[in-house]
Amino acid sequence: MSSRPIQAIFSDAERAFAAGRLAEAKASLVELEQTGFRHAAVHHLRGIVEHRLGEHALADRHYREAIRLQPNQPQILNNHGNLLRDLGRGEEALSAYDRALAIDPNFADATLNRALLLEAMGRIEEARAGFRAMTQLRPNDSRGWTGMGALELAAGNLAAAASAYERALAIAPANPIAANGVARVAMQRGEADALARYEEALRLSPGDRNLIRDAAELRCARGEPDALEPLAEAVRAAPDWLSGQMALARLRWERGDKDHFRDEIEARLAANPADTQLWYTYVDFLEACGLDEAAADTARRAREAGGDRNRLMLSEAIHAGRAGDLARAEQLFAALPSVLPGRAIHESIHWIRQGEFDRALALAEAALRDDPWSISYWGVLELLYRKTGDPKAEWLSGQEGLVATFALPLARDRFEAVDALCLRLHRESVECIGQSVRAGTQTRWNLFDRREPELAELHRALESLVADYLAALPPQDESHPLLRHKGQPLKITTSWSIRLTGAGYHVSHFHPKGLVSSACYLRVPESNAETREGWLELGLPPDDFAMPLDPLVSVQPEPGRLALFPSYLLHGTRRFSAGERMSVAFDVAPA
Secondary structure, three states: OOOOOHHHHHHHHHHHEEEOOOOHHHHHHHHHHHEEEEEEEHHHHHHHHHHOOOOHHHHHHOOOOOOOOOOOOHHHHHHHHHHHHOOOOHHHHHHHHHHHHHHOOOOOHHHHHHHHHHHOOOOOOHHHHHHHHHHHHHHHHHOHHHHHHHHHHOOOOOHHHHHHOOOHHHHOOOOOHHHHHHHOOOOOHHHHHHHHHHHEEEEEEEOOOHHHHHHHHHHHHHHHHHOOOOHHHHHHHOOOHHHHHHHHHHHHHHHOOOOOOOOOHHHHHHOOEEEEEEEEHHHHHHOOOOOHHHHHHHHHHHHHHOHHHHHHHHHHHHHHHHHHOOOHHHHHHHHHHOOOOOHHHHHHHHHHHOHHHHHHHHHHHHHHHHOOOHHHHHHHHHHHHHHHHHHHHHHHHOOHHHHHHHHEEOOOOHHHHHHHHHHHHHHEEEEEOOOOEEEEEOOOOHHOOOOHHHOOOHHHHHHHHHHHHOOOOOOOOOOOOOHHOOOOEEEEEEEEEEEEEEEEEEEEEOOOOEEEEEEEEEEEEOOOOOOEEEEEEOOOOHHHHHHOOOOOOEEOOOOOOEEEEEOOOOOOEEEOOOOEEEEEEEEEEEE
């Protein structure tokens, strides 16, 4: 038992804690515990120290003892809530915050922590109300505004996010979180000062890797020759930085470096073959680049390095099939367990390539039973229903109103303003990986998040036409992947522009995150009903399916024409030999 006075021991613990010397603080608190002295403040501090040291069970025990000794102390309840949150016990953490706020409704820390937890739990409206309460309670506390900004940014409400972050910066100009948020919003809205915003954020947070990554993206868009050097340096310094690795490889590929785009990834995997997450992401990345043979081989290498055998064998089978090595794919499918997530739909596609359509249909329907609303599964089924003469084809894709075209209600000068703006944006655009564009460019981020009035006007016009389309759809049908949403609030979500030039086209694809997809034409190449060059083809099998099937519908592009159709319809465009094709596209999904 210690001979030192209790107050002296506790004071030593407090001083050590304040200086960040956690082990020293813990030693003093253990010494105090050995005296037999019990007090809520002692157990509270011990709980905080153990929490920061990662000793969560000990922290929980001391917090609970502190609450037993002093049940009406809101700060103890708040800190216990923080521990429970970190342990993944969300409902218990909410209860702790609620108890703290019942004692002191104006307790800002508990108000803020509760809102942050609700956001993490996906309870967005409750979280938004919590951040609003924090900003009303403490309008000059930047934490509430940065919390609100982060929530609105994640929700895609960029105007609200910008307002919240700007308010936080006005309160605390050196707040790095607010500066980071303002920069991110500026980038996604395509603002002219976005790079300057990132440079200011980096001044406040030097070495922040995510800021370095995003600034590289902006510098690439400007065509700066050394744009990638800071990102490459950051990746070499932290080769386990997954998002940095993939951003560097992607930006190199999009800038035309097809020989060395993956050097850092390969170096990391050679040094650390157990980095399973990088293996998985690398395979997906190669697929996005259209390098299916390389993706199959990389999946095999990842499996040999000790990754998830079944997951990687399935991935190898998928990419081998896309690359045309059907024997390799068939051997891999035969070695897989009969029940494996994702197997049925991909084996269905394998049998499509083999021309065994009834077998493929049975597997696709089995996949749909496991995931009834997968847009990609419905896309495969749509092809198979038509190919096998199944009467469900008419129900799924043949009903009147599912495919429709409209004339864009913009005056000529306003249409020309949109056209000129999009043409300017394409000067800083690239052929993005993972997209359907070939020999063309696609804008980054959501087009309608930008602040140009021309785009706001186009957005309003398109929203009106989408409303007309939705109202004219066939009756509500709970079993139909689109019509089950009839009468529900839907809105334009993602949006972008595409510009194709001579020999440009879209490979056949679908939009897995949409319900309704689109093409709104600004410029089109010369064409006619005989050659159909540049035409949109709906219900078109991808080339790698090797599936003889005519498109369901072909749409002739015309300036000012909008086509709307279900997102599950595979669609692409015919190549054209000369000219230019520029369009705006978007998806519609639940609001």
